[in-house]
Amino acid sequence: MNIDFPLHFDARGRTAAAGAEAHVRDMIEQLLFTNHGERVNRPEFGGGLLQLVFAPNSPELAAALRFNMQSGLQRWLGDVIEVLSLEVVSEGAELRIVVQYVLRRTNENQTATFTRTV
Numbered sequence: 016m017n018i019d020f021p022l023h024f025d026a027r028g029r030t031a032a033a034g035a036e037a038h039v040r041d042m043i044e045q046l047l048f049t050n051h052g053e054r055v056n057r058p059e060f061g062g063g064l065l066q067l068v069f070a071p072n073s074p075e076l077a078a079a080l081r082f083n084m085q086s087g088l089q090r091w092l093g094d095v096i097e098v099l100s101l102e103v104v105s106e107g108a109e110l111r112i113v114v115q116y117v118l119r120r121t122n123e124n125q126t127a128t129f130t131r132t133v
Contacts, residue, residue, distance in 0.1 A: 047084060072107070
């Protein structure tokens with residue numbers, strides 16, 4: 016059973032579960048938005064995106080995030096997904112991350128988009 020993220024309860028009052036595809040997307044989201052040092056015994060886990068919320072939004076920030084996210088995805092989820100493309104777009108006060116990947120288990124192409132206002 017894959018626990019849905021964020022943690023919540025289903026209609027029966029039990030811990031909500033997620034399908035395999037949704038679980039992988041949840042893992043990507045957790046990686047992107049977990050700060051380094053936040054996980055016990057895994058201080059290097061995370062994308063550190065939330066640390067940059069108050070940084071000035073710029074193309075340089077987007078490029079740095081792209082590099083950071085690409086290496087994190089390869090390191091922590093490389094056995095689950097193959098990243099086809101990773102786009103980090105900085106437009107005004109919005110930061111948009113689009114990850115296109117292949118699920119290694121099923122060879123299905125997936126796209127996940129994450130948007131945050133910075």
